[in-house]
Structure formats: C-alpha cells, structure tokens
Amino acid sequence: MDFTVDSATPAVQASFDATPAPRLRAILQSLTRHLHDFVREIEPTIPEWNNAIEFLTAVGKACTDTRQEFILLSDVLGVSMLVETINGQDAGTESTVLGPFHMTKSPARALGDSIDEVGGSRVCVVSGTVRSTSGRPLAGATVDVWQCDENGLYDVQVPDVQPAGNGRGLFTTDELGRYWFRTVAPSHYPIPTDGPVGALLNATGRHPYRPAHVHFIASAPAHEEVTTHAFVAGSPYIDSDAVFAVKKGLLVDFCEQPTPNWASVTASSPRSSTPPSTSNWRRLRHSCRPRPRRHDPGTQRLTDRVCLVIGVSGVVFSRSRLPPRTNHRARSLT
Numbered sequence: 001m002d003f004t005v006d007s008a009t010p011a012v013q014a015s016f017d018a019t020p021a022p023r024l025r026a027i028l029q030s031l032t033r034h035l036h037d038f039v040r041e042i043e044p045t046i047p048e049w050n051n052a053i054e055f056l057t058a059v060g061k062a063c064t065d066t067r068q069e070f071i072l073l074s075d076v077l078g079v080s081m082l083v084e085t086i087n088g089q090d091a092g093t094e095s096t097v098l099g100p101f102h103m104t105k106s107p108a109r110a111l112g113d114s115i116d117e118v119g120g121s122r123v124c125v126v127s128g129t130v131r132s133t134s135g136r137p138l139a140g141a142t143v144d145v146w147q148c149d150e151n152g153l154y155d156v157q158v159p160d161v162q163p164a165g166n167g168r169g170l171f172t173t174d175e176l177g178r179y180w181f182r183t184v185a186p187s188h189y190p191i192p193t194d195g196p197v198g199a200l201l202n203a204t205g206r207h208p209y210r211p212a213h214v215h216f217i218a219s220a221p222a223h224e225e226v227t228t229h230a231f232v233a234g235s236p237y238i239d240s241d242a243v244f245a246v247k248k249g250l251l252v253d254f255c256e257q258p259t260p261n262w263a264s265v266t267a268s269s270p271r272s273s274t275p276p277s278t279s280n281w282r283r284l285r286h287s288c289r290p291r292p293r294r295h296d297p298g299t300q301r302l303t304d305r306v307c308l309v310i311g312v313s314g315v316v317f318s319r320s321r322l323p324p325r326t327n328h329r330a331r332s333l334t
C-alpha cells in the first residue's frame, strides 16, 4: 500500500503491534499518532526538517559526563516540570525539577560540615528535619544537596576554579531526623547558553536566568524520594524562572543574622564545627516531608497518563489512556 499523508499513521502504528511490553507498545503508538499530527499541522519544509535534525544532533553532541543538554532542553520547554508535576507528591513537600547540574555524586559529609570548599563570603547555615507526612521524624534519611556558588556557577562548570564536589553534600539525618550544614548563599544564575539550547533561547528572545536556590533530594526507607528546591524569596527572576520550576510553597527566607548566636545553631547538631569568621551570615530552615511509598506503584493513577514526546522539531504533549507504568521512578519502558 502506498505511504500517503492519510495512511502514514496507521501503517507505522501497526508496525509496533507485536511489541511484547504493553507500556512500550502504547507509548510508541501514541508517539506515532501525535508526532504525525504535529508534522501534518506544521508541514515542515525539507530544509526545516534538516534544521530540526541538526538541532537535536547538536543537543546530543553537547552532552558530556558533566553536561546534560537534553535535560536543559527538556527544562526550557517545560517538559521536566510537567513530568515532575505529574509524578509529584499529593502530600508532603512539593517537588520540582532535578535540573541539569546533578551530574556528579555528592560527597558524603558529616552533619555540621561545610559544602563550601572555596571560602565564600556570604556564609549560610542550613538546618532542617526530614519528617514523614504524618510528622514523624525520619532518622537515617539522606539529604542530597547541591547549589551554585556566590557567582552563580556550579563546580562542573568551572573545574579549574571549584574542586569537584564543591557546593554538594550527602547528609544523613540523626536520630531525630535532623540535618545541618554550612554553605554560602546561592546566587541567581543563567543556565548554560553556549550550546544549542542557548541558541534556542536567543532566537526566541527568552532570558536564561534562574532565581537563586538550593537543590534537595530527600530519601528515606519506605518513603518516596522527593526532589525539590528552596528558592530564595525576593531573588531576581523569581517570577520568570527559565525552567518554570518555582512554586510558592518553595519560597523561603534566607534570614540575615545581625547578631550571630552560633550556640543556638550548633545546639541542633551533635557534631558542630567552628563558627563562621564573619558576622554577616544567613540562616535557612528547610524541612522535607517525603510521602510514604505506596505498596503497588503499578496500580496507582490508572486514569489518564501523559505521554511526553520530543518530536523532530518540537514537543508534543498528549493525554491518552495508556497501560500503567511499572514504577514511575524507575523510568522503565518494559
């Protein structure tokens, strides 16, 4: 049968009929349907199609062990935040995007340690508790944190300036679910603009900035991992985050302490370190509440599923009834 504008979609969908895994089969057939609809609507020229292929190729080539241009593309198109929102918690701490800089393993650190290894001036003390959604402190939970420095740069962006692991730490809560560490107040920053995603923002007149924030992933036995941020209230770009990640519930005050009382801070940590040498420091209190893990993730949310597809020259969102995912954190297609 001739391949025509009208026969294309059923022909390609039928080619996936024998896919053994029902979830993978449903995703590919939905991808086919929405991608073909997109192409029929846009009617790209051959040069436009070539440009799209070259763009996606450039995105792939920009990825390295320490740079993830595809996550960046997903972020600026709002796909990351849409996926996070679909999979987000219906109780406990609000989740938000992972972002493109969780590229290296955070070094394990003791409570009270500093994640600032370059000696920044805007000292900040972060403390909080990991609790279940019922309020029970979670001992032995892990809190993975990462952030940029005072100049808005992550360690992986400037390896000649910052040692690997600077601005990162993996902490384990104490018997009362508490964690505590020292850092520097983060700055707002531009996402990387020297690659194809930067070119996309430039071509569309969009700015690349993100408001100041600290990233957190809280994990605890029998609980679902929660990926979130603490955004600095009042930061520039709080209303126009380039990756759409800000939520009102994640805005926090980084309170400046006019009269440091170091004892009141270290009292919550059995392993305190020496006080900051500056009298000008900030304090952030940020607690995380991961929700209990559900016994059978495969049976949850059996209604509408959302299939997100990065198409040849754009992104197609679709809502359709698909077989349930086996585990939404496993990102498995089988």
Ligand SMILES: [Fe+2]
Pocket: 099, 101, 147, 148, 213, 215
């Ligand atoms: Fe970030």
